[in-house]
Amino acid sequence: MNAPHTSRPWQTLALALCGGALGALLVSGFQGLLHALEWLMAGRSGSLVDIARQLPPWQRALAPALGGLLAGVILEQGRKWLSGARAGDYLEAVRVGDGYLSLRRTLLNSLSSLSTVASGGSIGREGAMVALSALGGSLLTRLAPMSLPRRRLLTACGIAAGWAAAYHAPLSAIAFVCEVVWRRLAWRALPALSLSALAASLTVGHLFGLAPLYQPAPLPAPDRLALAGYCLLAVLLGAGAPLFLIAMEQGRSLMSRLPVRLPLRMALGGAIVGGLAWFWPQMWGNGYSTVSWLLVNNAAWQLVLTLLVCKLAATAATSGSGAVGGIFTPMLFAGAAGGALAGQLLNLLLPGWLPPGGAVLVGMAAFLAATAQAPVLAVLMLMELTGAYRMLLPVVLAALLAARIARRLGGRALYRDEDEIRR
Structure with missing residues (x-):
């Protein structure tokens, strides 16, 4: 243009x-x-x-x-x-x-x-x-x-x-x-x-009022070892971003092929969300509350993994059924949960390597940059959403690295065409 x-x-x-x-x-x-x-x-x-x-x-x-x-x-x-x-x-x-x-x-x-x-x-x-x-x-x-x-x-x-x-x-x-x-x-x-x-x-x-939407726990200024850990985290999330996009596309393709009228298809998408919410109320909504919780709590990896898998299924079902709305905030949820899991994995290799809240915050930036192929947006977004400006350096490094890794692995931008942005 x-x-x-x-x-x-x-x-x-x-x-x-x-x-x-x-x-x-x-x-x-x-x-x-x-x-x-x-x-x-x-x-x-x-x-x-x-x-x-x-x-x-x-x-x-x-x-x-x-x-x-x-x-x-x-x-x-x-x-x-x-x-x-x-x-x-x-x-x-x-x-x-x-x-x-x-x-x-x-x-x-x-x-x-x-x-x-x-x-x-x-x-x-x-x-x-x-x-x-x-x-x-x-x-x-x-x-x-x-x-x-x-x-x-x-x-x-x-x-x-x-x-x-x-x-x-x-x-x-x-x-x-x-x-x-x-x-x-x-x-x-x-x-x-x-x-x-x-x-x-x-x-x-x-x-x-105009306070940041997320309030993370106080985070220490990262040292060189922590910066290396955040870069490894970015590599993991950058590699996972194309899989996320493929899963979303498969969910939409599966739902669109159902031989039912639009209201019934959208009701089915809602029923999938509701079935998951029977056991996990966190399936309701765009994931904002759960991200806020992850930023201040060191949740067990089993719970985080369960919520991540179920939330991806719920989002794919809702979006794929034809529902009108965005998937940007659910994408932040995926980055937060992925960052929490990657941070716990790295902390197994070196105890205390990354603070849990820092892994969640940097994971959000890395995953957003990788899926949207928009590292500048990811950096500015996380700074404005959280106000955690002392995390600027790891966020910048993670956003640039994750976007490059995802692109190298054949990942494409989430908002590649008109249909994606409409959803």
Whole structure:
């Protein structure tokens, strides 16, 4: 894609600022609806894992199946309403399209995603949030005639705003657009992207506060021996990243071949999540709560391995059934669990080699860099998500090394094409 270029820079910056605030409000609105549904379902809102723990096993098994059924009905019936509507995929709109996103399609997808997420489906809520924010940027392009590069840029600003608002991470929002969506650094676009991400962060910070999403245990500054250990950990996770992507693709392929209508297929995906949640409530949701727990606890490797395998199966079933949502946060879960396991393995070779929280944090960065082929995004993301800036050096080394190892082993980027980003 050519670097976005504008003939009216001040107008573009003003619209980018408005797009940032609008994107933050749309993200906050989605979160508000999600909390309201949680109250209706369980009489409280907050961690889906905590809600699942308080429910009887049969209820936490049934809820994802019913939510998947409802989400499928919304999508299937919405196709009639969407007759003639243009596509609502923000990656395609920014990469090769004209920046236009369908209002009806985006709202329908978001409603379906809301049903899946609120009922415990193993998928990220950030997919719908970023899509809604991108829609806000797209709507701004309709206020006045403008060139194609400007329309694409303003929609990209909406993507950055949604990412910044969802993750409290404005710098990684810019990196996501440049490194993942555009796949290149477009210098002329940086002022508008920065302004949009900053406006979204300030809006969310004013409404709810802007603390890092994860609070790891205090970690010592790594010495040379620890740095070597973190590099070995990165090699292990970089080698495992292509296997993760293959498993996700196989799950989607298996689910898509089922000869049933979409609502039943999505209900089956939810039933798989619910069946696993009968025994492990951690299967509900995107994995955020479990990652927070791993960052401050030295869990037994048997439990971590069980949760990792089951979570991968739950995420593959949910995503493969056709559910609308992101897999970015579940991918962070996989990196955290993989880092915990790799750290315990290395500590068997040399007791006390790596602190458990450090292995989890560096594992998240390494796995994200390897699966998304985006080391800059991984570094900025982990710094903003955790605030653990004394871990910057091992995070940088692990991200670069894991991305290189995965690429050498034939791994491809998670967001390789339009279909991947939509999921």
